[in-house]
Amino acid sequence: MIKKLFLLLALTGPFAVAVAQPAESDDDIAWGEYLTRIGNCAGCHTATGGEAFAGGRPVESQFGTFFTPNITPDPETGIGNWTQEQFWRALHEGKRADGKAMYPACPYPNFTRVQRSDVDAIYAYLRTVPAVKQENREHDLDFVASMRSLVSVWQALFFKPGVYEIDSGHDGRWNRGAYLVEGLAHCNACHSERNAFGASRAGDNAPGARIREWYAPSLYSSEEAGLQGWPVEKGAELLRTGKADDASTMGPMADVVYHSLQYLTEEDALAMAEYLHLLPNQQVESTVRLLSVSKPRLETMQAAGGKIYEESCQDCHGAEGEGSIAAPALAGNRAVLMRDPTNVVNIIREGGYPPATAGNPRPFGMPPFSHLSVEELAAVVTYIRTSWGNDAPPVSTANVR
Numbered sequence: 001m002i003k004k005l006f007l008l009l010a011l012t013g014p015f016a017v018a019v020a021q022p023a024e025s026d027d028d029i030a031w032g033e034y035l036t037r038i039g040n041c042a043g044c045h046t047a048t049g050g051e052a053f054a055g056g057r058p059v060e061s062q063f064g065t066f067f068t069p070n071i072t073p074d075p076e077t078g079i080g081n082w083t084q085e086q087f088w089r090a091l092h093e094g095k096r097a098d099g100k101a102m103y104p105a106c107p108y109p110n111f112t113r114v115q116r117s118d119v120d121a122i123y124a125y126l127r128t129v130p131a132v133k134q135e136n137r138e139h140d141l142d143f144v145a146s147m148r149s150l151v152s153v154w155q156a157l158f159f160k161p162g163v164y165e166i167d168s169g170h171d172g173r174w175n176r177g178a179y180l181v182e183g184l185a186h187c188n189a190c191h192s193e194r195n196a197f198g199a200s201r202a203g204d205n206a207p208g209a210r211i212r213e214w215y216a217p218s219l220y221s222s223e224e225a226g227l228q229g230w231p232v233e234k235g236a237e238l239l240r241t242g243k244a245d246d247a248s249t250m251g252p253m254a255d256v257v258y259h260s261l262q263y264l265t266e267e268d269a270l271a272m273a274e275y276l277h278l279l280p281n282q283q284v285e286s287t288v289r290l291l292s293v294s295k296p297r298l299e300t301m302q303a304a305g306g307k308i309y310e311e312s313c314q315d316c317h318g319a320e321g322e323g324s325i326a327a328p329a330l331a332g333n334r335a336v337l338m339r340d341p342t343n344v345v346n347i348i349r350e351g352g353y354p355p356a357t358a359g360n361p362r363p364f365g366m367p368p369f370s371h372l373s374v375e376e377l378a379a380v381v382t383y384i385r386t387s388w389g390n391d392a393p394p395v396s397t398a399n400v401r
């Protein structure tokens with residue numbers, strides 16, 4: 001009876017995040033699975049080609065390479081012996097079962113915002129996945145960073161555990177979006193530069209961050225990845241389908257959409273897009289030093305780039321960069337215009353597919369142009385950044401290199 005009342009309150013209250021449910025019911029486990037997807041636990045805790053949640057995937061950082069641990073219910077090599085309480089402390093306080101501090105390479109500085117009933121549901125779900133016997137691999141870190149005892153010093157300086165608190169100045173949908181974006185979905189774990197000690201600088205006019213040789217642009221700038229200038233529906237569409245109008249997702253972001261965001265309910269996607277839409281729009285610090293290119297040099301590059309474009313790109317992206325059914329527009333595309341050219345260089349060199357999602361089940365791909373020399377790459381990138389009204393700084397051969 002009391003439980004029913006709580007359920008009702010939770011559903012009708014301004015902040016219908018989760019519902020108290022009897023432990024380990026099927027609903028609880030299904031809810032836990034949904035949440036586990038939003039947290040993309042499998043994305044990090046599964047090695048390429050490995051068993052789900054058995055760990056072993058490398059996570060690069062400024063301090064070296066972490067190897068994710070096994071979080072399947074295997075009692076010896078996984079977390080089969082962990083109690084619900086120990087699991088809560090891991091996600092909420094960044095403490096392992098043995099009480100030692102966890103490296104923030106597991107995004108618990110975000111997960112700490114997640115309320116207890118949601119963490120318990122994740123725990124319940126993880127107990128139902130197949131147990132896999134697979135020993136954890138040791139991290140490969142710099143000498144100083146490898147001292148786990150120092151992580152508790154880090155926590156004292158940069159980490160404050162605390163569940164998300166409702167902001168009464170905003171409605172339920174905004175709060176739900178904030179709860180997910182700042183918490184379980186840990187967007188800023190990638191999208192914000194970290195300070196010298198590895199703590200996120202989100203919102204602090206900070207640029208985005210380097211991740212696996214890509215640049216995760218800032219969510220606080222509409223010139224980068226910010227959704228401030230987009231209708232909320234378009235933002236929600238990008239999150240769930242990996243593409244929207246002239247925008248499409250690539251590299252690590254395509255993985256996030258594929259493993260995680262495509263499973264969002266429409267309401268949750270709209271809530272996240274609304275929260276992102278209302279984030280302050282900041283001028284973020286410049287991320288790259290672009291070398292200047294002389295006028296005659298620029299003209300030579302544009303001519304060479306234009307020729308490559310006509311031969312190799314135009315069929316898909318259009319003579320005026322207007323795009324086609326097979327490819328996004330490049331004219332006015334902020335991924336092209338963004339000061340940092342890293343992602344554009346990557347996608348041309350390596351090609352790529354937007355993720356296959358229910359909303360975009362058979363995506364058109366971009367073929368790799370790995371045969372282009374560094375000079376040719378710089379020329380075609382410069383061409384698309386300076387044509388059809390695009391007005392981004394040219395990219396020199398040295399910068400591409």
Ligand code: HEC
Nearest residue numbers: 039040041044059066068069090096101102103105106107
């Ligand atoms: C960005 C990658 C990443 C994501 C996403 C991630 N983790 Fe982790 N996780 C790690 C790393 C790296 C460690 C090892 C940290 C350490 O050694 O202190 C870890 C450690 C853990 C541990 C401690 C295990 C042990 O044996 O010490 C648990 C439990 C855990 N993660 C659960 C989760 C859950 C649940 C999720 C999803 C809600 C999740 N992680 C998402 C990278 C990740």
Ligand code: HEC
Nearest residue numbers: 185186187190214215216217225247248249250252253256
């Ligand atoms: C594993 C790292 C990672 C995580 C986690 C991540 N992103 Fe990204 N994101 C990237 C990278 C890298 C890019 C740049 C490539 C691209 O444009 O697709 C990007 C691009 C974007 C873009 C710009 C798309 C465009 O074309 O303008 C948006 C919006 C975005 N991310 C939102 C989010 C949100 C919201 C979350 C959390 C739910 C999130 N990201 C989580 C790495 C990440």
Ligand code: HEC
Nearest residue numbers: 248249250312313316326327335344352353354364365366
């Ligand atoms: C067969 C069609 C095709 C050809 C040819 C092609 N592209 Fe693409 N291009 C695509 C598709 C599809 C995407 C979206 C890929 C993704 O999201 O991973 C894309 C994405 C891009 C992007 C990123 C835009 C964004 O918003 O994410 C750039 C920049 C780009 N292409 C430039 C080029 C250049 C330069 C050439 C020629 C050297 C070229 N493309 C040739 C289909 C094509």
